[in-house]
Amino acid sequence: MQLKEERLRSLLIRGLVGDASAYHLFLGELTAHLRSFLRRRMSRLPEETEDLVQELLLAIHNQRHTYDPGQPLTAWVQAIARYKLIDLLRRRSRTDGLHDPLDDDELFAVADTEPAEARFDLAKLLKQLPDRQRLPILYVKVEGGSVADAAKRTGMSESAVKVGIHRGLKALAMKIRSIA
Amino acid sequence: MKTEDFVSLLAAGVEPIDARRSTRRYVLAITGGMMGALAITGGVLHLNRALSQEMLEPMFWLRDAYCVILGSLGVLAVTRLARPGIRLGVVAAGIGAVVIAMWLFAALKLLTAPAQDRAHLLLGTTAAVCPFLITLVAAPLFVAFVWALRGFAPTQLRSTGAALGFAAGSLGALAYSLHCPELTAPFIGVWYLLGMLIPAAIGATLGPRLLRW
Numbered sequence: 001m002q003l004k005e006e007r008l009r010s011l012l013i014r015g016l017v018g019d020a021s022a023y024h025l026f027l028g029e030l031t032a033h034l035r036s037f038l039r040r041r042m043s044r045l046p047e048e049t050e051d052l053v054q055e056l057l058l059a060i061h062n063q064r065h066t067y068d069p070g071q072p073l074t075a076w077v078q079a080i081a082r083y084k085l086i087d088l089l090r091r092r093s094r095t096d097g098l099h100d101p102l103d104d105d106e107l108f109a110v111a112d113t114e115p116a117e118a119r120f121d122l123a124k125l126l127k128q129l130p131d132r133q134r135l136p137i138l139y140v141k142v143e144g145g146s147v148a149d150a151a152k153r154t155g156m157s158e159s160a161v162k163v164g165i166h167r168g169l170k171a172l173a174m175k176i177r178s179i180a
Numbered sequence: 181m182k183t184e185d186f187v188s189l190l191a192a193g194v195e196p197i198d199a200r201r202s203t204r205r206y207v208l209a210i211t212g213g214m215m216g217a218l219a220i221t222g223g224v225l226h227l228n229r230a231l232s233q234e235m236l237e238p239m240f241w242l243r244d245a246y247c248v249i250l251g252s253l254g255v256l257a258v259t260r261l262a263r264p265g266i267r268l269g270v271v272a273a274g275i276g277a278v279v280i281a282m283w284l285f286a287a288l289k290l291l292t293a294p295a296q297d298r299a300h301l302l303l304g305t306t307a308a309v310c311p312f313l314i315t316l317v318a319a320p321l322f323v324a325f326v327w328a329l330r331g332f333a334p335t336q337l338r339s340t341g342a343a344l345g346f347a348a349g350s351l352g353a354l355a356y357s358l359h360c361p362e363l364t365a366p367f368i369g370v371w372y373l374l375g376m377l378i379p380a381a382i383g384a385t386l387g388p389r390l391l392r393w
Contacts, residue, residue: 015191015194016196016197017196017197018194018195018196020191020192020193020194021191023191023194024187024188024191027187027190027191028184028187031183031184031187050183053183054181054183054186057183057186057187057190058186058190059333059393061190063264063332063333063393064197065197065199065201065202066202066262066263066264066332066333067263068263068266071263071265071266072265075264075265075266076263076264076265077265078265079264079265079335080264080265080333080335082335083264083333083335087392115182115183115184118181118182118183121181122181122186123181137189140192140193141189141190141192141193142189142192144192144193145193146193147193162195165195169190173393
């Protein structure tokens with residue numbers, strides 16, 4: 001578990017300086033831990049677990065600048081996971097769904113690699129974004145092109161493409177919250 | 181979309197994080213908020229007419245030091261609470277220690293003063309308006325800090341709201357000191373503190389609504 005923490009932490013730190021493949025591994029491995037963490041706490045809302053896994057991944061991505069590399073990764077991820085879980089339960093006003101205490105859990109001790117179906121379709125939500133956010137996300141994040149290439153195709157500046165991606169993913173998080 | 185595909189989407193072409201952006205956001209909030217606070221102090225209120233003489237008194241600077249130290253600790257608390265999983269640590273105790281130090285100094289002043297002067301040391305001439313005027317002056321700082329925090333991920337919204345209100349109140353009190361004629365430790369220990377605590381209470385109340393993400 002200590003090894004897991006160390007491994008995920010070093011992957012994230014490499015991701016924070018722009019190493020996309022390390023960041024991909026980080027998010028991929030983290031997914032299983034988030035899923036297991038949530039499944040054990042959402043036994044009354046099993047059909048919503050995968051939604052929240054995706055919402056959490058997006059939150060972790062959007063807030064990755066708040067991770068302090070000197071801080072245990074477990075503490076950072078758990079604080080976000082707990083915050084989002086409580087937020088969801090409050091939206092459901094079913095705080096009694098929290099049978100398990102939320103503290104002193106060892107996030108990285110368990111993993112669940114069996115995804116359920118997410119109920120909302122992120123692809124559809126992405127389509128609702130305005131073009132200046134949707135197209136940069138489509139060209140760079142979905143099709144995997146470069147920022148320079150996306151700038152050429154959209155006629156936007158490179159920094160506008162980056163801002164569009166950033167704002168678009170924040171807007172996506174807002175959309176998920178308003179429907180979920 | 182499958183979770184796996186979403187992970188690929190998030191990771192694709194991920195940009196490096198520039199740590200200076202977080203600092204810049206706080207600097208911008210403090211600068212903008214402080215300019216607003218000074219504008220209210222100079223425009224809506226007015227500068228203390230005896231300012232140039234009062235600036236020669238050590239108490240003038242002690243009062244400002246009190247506001248600056250509490251304001252810095254408040255901002256430190258905000259920056260810690262803005263990050264998930266980071267505890268306040270000794271910051272809260274530091275604020276308590278500064279407040280108590282001022283109280284001890286105030287008690288000493290009251291005890292050594294002649295009995296008939298004590299009420300004036302505590303109430304001055306503006307006790308009834310001081311906390312509310314500090315709250316007014318702190319309003320732009322409050323708004324600026326809410327804006328700054330919307331770029332971060334606080335998970336304890338009530339505490340974060342209280343911390344941002346306290347930071348705004350303390351820096352607001354610093355701006356307000358250019359208007360305020362009161363230079364006694366008992367006055368500052370009570371009415372300035374109250375002027376910091378009102379925005380803190382407003383922050384604690386509104387935090388869950390203003391800071392959700």
